[in-house]
Amino acid sequence: xxxxxxxxxxxxxxxxxxxxxxxxxxxxxxxxxxxxxxxxxxxxxxxxxxxxxxxxxxxxxxxxxxxxxxxxxxxxxxxxxxxxxxxxxxxxxxxxxxxxxxxxxxxxxxxxxxxxxxxxxxxxxxxxxxxxxxxxxxxxxxxxxxxxxxxxxxxxxxxxxxxxxxxxxxxxxxxxxxxxxxxxxxxxxxxxxxxxxxxxxxxxxxxxxxxxxxxxxxxxxxxxxxxxxxxxxxxxxxxxxxxxx
Numbered sequence: 001x002x003x004x005x006x007x008x009x010x011x012x013x014x015x016x017x018x019x020x021x022x023x024x025x026x027x028x029x030x031x032x033x034x035x036x037x038x039x040x041x042x043x044x045x046x047x048x049x050x051x052x053x054x055x056x057x058x059x060x061x062x063x064x065x066x067x068x069x070x071x072x073x074x075x076x077x078x079x080x081x082x083x084x085x086x087x088x089x090x091x092x093x094x095x096x097x098x099x100x101x102x103x104x105x106x107x108x109x110x111x112x113x114x115x116x117x118x119x120x121x122x123x124x125x126x127x128x129x130x131x132x133x134x135x136x137x138x139x140x141x142x143x144x145x146x147x148x149x150x151x152x153x154x155x156x157x158x159x160x161x162x163x164x165x166x167x168x169x170x171x172x173x174x175x176x177x178x179x180x181x182x183x184x185x186x187x188x189x190x191x192x193x194x195x196x197x198x199x200x201x202x203x204x205x206x207x208x209x210x211x212x213x214x215x216x217x218x219x220x221x222x223x224x225x226x227x228x229x230x231x232x233x234x235x236x237x238x239x240x241x242x243x244x245x
Contacts, residue, residue: 029234032078033187033199034078037145042084045088046199047169047201049092050072051067051102052068053066068203089122090169097130103135108134115137125170147164173197175210175242187200187229191227
């Protein structure tokens with residue numbers, strides 16, 4: 001077993017979510033990093049960054065070539081657990097515009113199998129602004145379902161109508177807390193109840209601390225909460241408990 005897939009957890013047991021409300025809608029946050037909207041049987045995932053390893057290799061930077069396999073195995077486990085009727089991928093699903101064309105045949109077949117029998121929506125991102133090559137699914141710049149709006153990059157304004165119900169990715173949020181003399185830094189969801197930013201799902205994705213000024217145009221200072229990803233659970237913290245890197 002390779003170095004990345006050895007860390008893939010089994011999500012095939014009954015899924016447990018942390019329920020919150022976004023713009024009046026009850027949604028579930030899962031410790032894998034996905035959003036589950038039970039009323040719509042909708043699963044939302046952000047920033048897969050498939051074929052990041054091969055993208056770096058083309059520029060002479062050699063990374064372990066297992067990121068796509070690890071990410072798809074993790075996604076397959078989540079899909080088995082939730083069995084969604086629809087999946088929305090919130091952009092940067094591939095690390096560059098040619099990533100879907102480089103997808104090795106076994107991984108292409110695996111992804112195609114995950115798409116069978118359900119609606120699949122690719123939201124364009126800054127890394128993948130075009131439709132995936134030779135893959136099923138609808139490609140959109142953004143999509144609205146009821147009172148929720150799904151896009152890659154968040155609207156850089158606070159408390160405006162365009163931001164209400166926004167579900168997005170792009171920022172790869174992480175949070176750091178200090179407890180009992182120890183510092184813990186993990187990927188996280190970040191929300192104020194009006195909008196929600198999902199953590200990056202991909203195996204080779206880094207993260208941006210939620211105390212960074214990039215979030216200042218999205219959330220009022222100290223008026224948001226985060227949910228750190230843990231093993232089979234989430235760890236909620238208010239903004240006042242967080243520290244920078």
